[in-house]
Amino acid sequence: AQSVTQPDIHITVSEGASLELRCNYSYGATPYLFWYVQSPGQGLQLLLKYFSGDTLVQGIKGFEAEFKRSQSSFNLRKPSVHWSDAAEYFCAVASGGNRDDKIIFGKGTRLHILP
């Protein structure tokens, strides 16, 4: 069965600092991987996705993520965070766009930004 682990519940960084949010997945084949962001009081918005090909994917708002099959990881990065990046971030895995595909989410990482 698919599963997703986000080992950090909370992360605090200073504005302008770099950011890395960790995500590990469990799935037998090549998964489809996603990062979503949820700002306070808002719905979930897709940041980026990986299906195949280049293992470094670019997303919106200056985010990127790297798929590492050997480590079963899909970590999210941003070189310089802004106060508006304070939100909760969710990693998700799907089995590959099949008809009966289900999408499993991690427990989330809440990002706090220090001024």
Added chain:
Amino acid sequence: DVKVTQSSRYLVKRTGEKVFLECVQDMDHENMFWYRQDPGLGLRLIYFSYDVKMKEKGDIPEGYSVSREKKERFSLILESASTNQTSMYLCASSFLAEAFFGQGTRLTVV
């Protein structure tokens, strides 16, 4: 843009009531999902559907049922609401495994 609409943003129901949460999507997606979101637990899959009248249990289906009579509509039913079902409920539809979410329904059971 894909639009997923949940019928209510906030609901307050009494213990034992039958509760219906409605979700409609306008992009002809085959797959639809119901999740509940609780602090520290992330999004947990309750049920999903990949076609009309088809449903699959997710990780926490107990106490819930679903209905999908039309492709665009996916309903979550709490047969007898309990206080431990107080939560944020999120509906989504998907295309090529990418999920599109509604704004959520915050349900309080008193």
